[in-house]
Amino acid sequence: MTSNELYSGDREFRPRLTLRRQLGALFGILSTIAIVVGLTTLAVLITDVVRDGWHVISWDFLTSYPSRRPEQAGILSALVGTTYILVLVAVIAFPLGVAAALYLEEFAPKNRLTALIEINISNLAAVPSIVYGLLGLGVFVRTFMLGRSLIAGALTLSLLVLPIIIVASREALRAIPPSIREAGLALGASPWQTVRHFVLPAAFPGILTGTILALARAIGETAPLITIGALTYVAFLPGSIFDPFTVLPIQIFNWVSRPQPAFHERAAGGIIVLLVVLLCFNAAAIFLRARLQRKIRF
Amino acid sequence: MPEWALTGYNPRAGSNSLLAGGLVVAARCDVSSESSVAPPLTAENRRQQLEQILTASRRQDRIRQGRETTILAILFLAALVSIATTIGIIYTLSIETFHFFQRVSIIEFLTDTQWTPLFADKHFGIWPLLVGTLIVSTIAMLVSLPLGLLAAIGLSEYAPPRLARIVKPVLEILAGVPTVVYGYFALLFVTPLLQRFIPQLEVFNALSAGLVMGFMILPLVASLSEDAMRAVPMSLREGAYALGATRLEVVWRVVVPSSLSGIVAAFILAVSRAVGETMIVAIAMGQVPRLTFNPLVAMQAMTSYIVQVSLGDTPHGTLEYQTIFAVGATLFVITMTLNLLSYRFLKRFREVYE
Numbered sequence: 001m002t003s004n005e006l007y008s009g010d011r012e013f014r015p016r017l018t019l020r021r022q023l024g025a026l027f028g029i030l031s032t033i034a035i036v037v038g039l040t041t042l043a044v045l046i047t048d049v050v051r052d053g054w055h056v057i058s059w060d061f062l063t064s065y066p067s068r069r070p071e072q073a074g075i076l077s078a079l080v081g082t083t084y085i086l087v088l089v090a091v092i093a094f095p096l097g098v099a100a101a102l103y104l105e106e107f108a109p110k111n112r113l114t115a116l117i118e119i120n121i122s123n124l125a126a127v128p129s130i131v132y133g134l135l136g137l138g139v140f141v142r143t144f145m146l147g148r149s150l151i152a153g154a155l156t157l158s159l160l161v162l163p164i165i166i167v168a169s170r171e172a173l174r175a176i177p178p179s180i181r182e183a184g185l186a187l188g189a190s191p192w193q194t195v196r197h198f199v200l201p202a203a204f205p206g207i208l209t210g211t212i213l214a215l216a217r218a219i220g221e222t223a224p225l226i227t228i229g230a231l232t233y234v235a236f237l238p239g240s241i242f243d244p245f246t247v248l249p250i251q252i253f254n255w256v257s258r259p260q261p262a263f264h265e266r267a268a269g270g271i272i273v274l275l276v277v278l279l280c281f282n283a284a285a286i287f288l289r290a291r292l293q294r295k296i297r298f
Numbered sequence: 299m300p301e302w303a304l305t306g307y308n309p310r311a312g313s314n315s316l317l318a319g320g321l322v323v324a325a326r327c328d329v330s331s332e333s334s335v336a337p338p339l340t341a342e343n344r345r346q347q348l349e350q351i352l353t354a355s356r357r358q359d360r361i362r363q364g365r366e367t368t369i370l371a372i373l374f375l376a377a378l379v380s381i382a383t384t385i386g387i388i389y390t391l392s393i394e395t396f397h398f399f400q401r402v403s404i405i406e407f408l409t410d411t412q413w414t415p416l417f418a419d420k421h422f423g424i425w426p427l428l429v430g431t432l433i434v435s436t437i438a439m440l441v442s443l444p445l446g447l448l449a450a451i452g453l454s455e456y457a458p459p460r461l462a463r464i465v466k467p468v469l470e471i472l473a474g475v476p477t478v479v480y481g482y483f484a485l486l487f488v489t490p491l492l493q494r495f496i497p498q499l500e501v502f503n504a505l506s507a508g509l510v511m512g513f514m515i516l517p518l519v520a521s522l523s524e525d526a527m528r529a530v531p532m533s534l535r536e537g538a539y540a541l542g543a544t545r546l547e548v549v550w551r552v553v554v555p556s557s558l559s560g561i562v563a564a565f566i567l568a569v570s571r572a573v574g575e576t577m578i579v580a581i582a583m584g585q586v587p588r589l590t591f592n593p594l595v596a597m598q599a600m601t602s603y604i605v606q607v608s609l610g611d612t613p614h615g616t617l618e619y620q621t622i623f624a625v626g627a628t629l630f631v632i633t634m635t636l637n638l639l640s641y642r643f644l645k646r647f648r649e650v651y652e
Contacts, residue, residue: 015542024546031452034445035465038520041513042472048487049479099376107370108377119641121380126567126637127630128574130601131387133608134626138390142614159383166380192366220476223576223601227608227622249478249577256482256581264486271479278474 049275053268061269065235066251070262075270077234078251081150082219082277084238085247088154089161089218094211096158097165101207104166105173106195125163132160133227141228148229151241156224161214168210172203205292209285216281220274222249248274391630394623401617407624413587413598415621416607422621424628426587430597434508434579435572437593441512442568446519447561453520454527455549466521473517481581484510489582502584502596511578515568522567526560526647527553563643570636574629576601600625 064074100121108114136156146152176199184194225247226232232254234246248270255267399407402422410423449469453462488506493499499506530553538552554561584596585606598606604622612618 017544020544020547024544027546027549028452028456031448031456034448035452035457035469037445038449038469038472038513038516039465042468042475044487045475045479045483048483052486096376096379099373100379103370103373103377107373117377117380120384122641123634123637124380124383126570126633126640127387128570128576128601128633130574130576130604131391131626131630131633134604134623135383135387135390137608138394138623139386159379162380162383190362190366192369216474220474220478222476222478223580223605226605229608232609249476252478252482253577253581256478256485264482267482271482274476275479278476282471282474 046275049268049271053265053270053272056265056269057272061266062273066233066254067235070260070266073255073263073266075248075251075273077237078246078248078270079273080237081230081234081245082247084150084241084245085154085157086215086219088150088241089157090211090215092154093158093161093165093214093218097162097211097214098169098207100162101166101169101173102195102200105170106199107191121163121166125167128223129160129221130223130227132156133224135159136224136228147242148231148244149242150238150245152228153225153230153245153247154241156228157218157221160221160224161218164214164217165207165211168213169203169207172206172210173199175206176202205288209288209292212281212285212288216278216285219247219281220249220278222247222253225250226253248277387630391623391627394620395627398617398620398624401620411589413603415618420617424600424625426589427598427600427603427625428628429589429591430504430579430583430587431573431599431601433591433593433597434504434511434583434599435569437505437508438511438515438572438575439565439569441509442515442519442572443565445512446516446564446568447523449516449520450523450527450561451549451554454524455545455553466524470517470521472513473515473521475514477514477575477577478581480510480514481577484578484582496594499594500584500596502582502586504583504593504595504597507578507583508593510582511572511575514575514578515571518571519564519568522564523557523561526557526564529560529647530556557647559643559647563640563647566636566640566643570633570640573636574601574633576605580605600629 061074062079063076064072065076066078067073104114104117108117133156136152136159140146140152140155141148144152146155180198180202181194184198185191189197230250231244231246232250234244238245252267252270252274255263255270258264407422407424410421411425412421412423413426414421453466457465484506485502488510489499489501489503492506496505534552534556535548538548543551579599580602583599583602585598585602586596587598587603588595590597603625607618607622610618612622
């Protein structure tokens with residue numbers, strides 16, 4: 001009887017535990033491979049670029065204008081253009097983004113308009129950058145008559161990175177516990193005074209981190225600036241914000257598109273410079289985040 | 299959201315707090331006046347003194363409230379910039395597209411199989427560009443979906459948390475590399491590498507552009523899917539383990555199904571990213587708009603057409619100028635639909651677990 005029961009139970013339920021565990025292990029190996037493949041790509045990408053472009057990096061490369069002769073071509077105008085764009089985008093997008101985040105996180109009533117703004121922002125974050133380029137071309141270059149100038153490019157890129165700054169700032173503000181706000185209000189401060197003197201300073205490192213990452217995105221962008229008509233060959237420095245300009249990614253694109261291998265090396269050199277700049281930005285963001293985590297504990 | 303933020307500024311609360319302050323000040327004045335010169339301390343005098351302080355504080359209160367309203371209005375306007383951006387995009391695209399369709403029939407745009415607006419014999423069929431975009435995105439998704447999902451499962455279910463915390467940001471560097479760099483990589487590294495195995499591969503082709511794009515999108519898929527899987531409550535996993543499931547079974551029968559709408563949202567967003575990606579296709583895929591499903595030859599995607607025209611000097615108002623807006627509008631409609639769809643899935647997912 002007992003042996004019979006055991007026998008039938010054995011037929012109905014076979015754990016096959018070894019096989020299932022082996023399958024699990026196999027799957028674990030597969031997922032490790034997926035991660036390793038991703039990391040390897042990154043490593044190969046960086047070594048390829050560095051190997052191709054390492055020897056063109058020199059002081060001359062950084063301080064020469066582009067040229068028809070590849071051995072003399074440099075990235076001075078692109079580097080200066082990128083710096084201008086960076087500063088302008090920071091000046092335009094940072095206050096706008098923080099203000100919008102403050103409104104949505106601290107003051108906005110829960111109504112349909114607020115919901116619409118929120119959906120709209122998450123949607124804008126996923127609009128292709130080239131569409132922003134078309135917006136810039138139609139609105140800033142044509143309608144506002146700004147031409148193919150630094151300011152038109154900076155405004156376009158500002159709109160592009162605005163959703164990133166807003167989302168990051170909102171997250172930073174959300175991390176501040178309500179008790180801080182309640183303390184401010186209990187002291188007799190008005191809502192704005194509470195936000196200005198209590199909430200904003202506490203959230204500031206987080207906001208700054210998000211802004212730095214957004215700016216890093218802005219300096220890597222190529223497509224919208226090509227669409228608004230930034231020049232690919234600029235042998236002068238812009239004197240005012242209404243002058244034509246070029247930026248580092250566009251210069252790289254220009255060199256990659258040429259058939260001569262000597263220009264490809266210049267492109268690789270440009271990429272190294274661009275990646276180093278981005279690395280500095282990301283390092284700054286990581287540093288700020290670490291500092292924030294160490295200093296403020298609620 | 300704290301409640302006071304919902305109701306806005308409550309002036310009465312402000313006055314009350316100031317009133318209390320005023321009383322304290324009044325009491326202090328009282329003490330000091332008593333100890334020094336001692337003016338006649340009638341009830342009338344005290345009332346006047348208090349009233350003076352209170353009216354002054356009410357005025358300050360009004361000033362403060364006015365400032366408050368102004369600042370709130372400024373913040374509100376900043377939030378409206380995002381709406382203005384969307385309206386600007388839709389307005390710009392639709393007005394130029396409208397002009398375009400006045401000169402080219404919409405039927406030709408949707409049915410013609412040739413796209414040659416820059417040649418003498420002009421044809422305006424969007425299909426070659428659409429198919430180019432479709433092929434390169436499909437290749438990219440074939441790379442990024444399986445790898446991204448596997449990486450997400452590995453990071454959220456298999457890897458020790460400490461390792462995952464290190465690996466995830468490193469993987470996300472891939473998403474932070476400018477796309478022009480990927481274009482360089484596709485054209486000058488991946489294509490020559492592939493040509494060793496596939497000799498008939500052209501210098502410009504959809505295959506290497508798609509492969510590289512897949513690696514660019516991988517962190518997006520991995521990161522968003524991992525977030526979705528982490529949001530699945532631990533109790534569900536523990537329940538499955540308690541029933542005797544192995545780790546793989548927990549992943550496939552519990553974690554992945556429970557976070558499916560989050561994962562789907564990530565996938566759709568990844569497709570949208572692939573469709574809108576510009577520099578990789580502009581550099582590595584070529585500028586030949588032709589209707590083919592062969593990924594080994596040069597093609598043109600919608601975005602690279604816009605780049606091609608923008609690089610030339612096309613005067614405002616010409617048909618070439620209008621074509622990029624028509625193509626851009628098509629692109630915008632496709633990505634917008636995908637984004638809204640993704641948002642829908644994400645919202646449903648959030649409703650279940652958060």
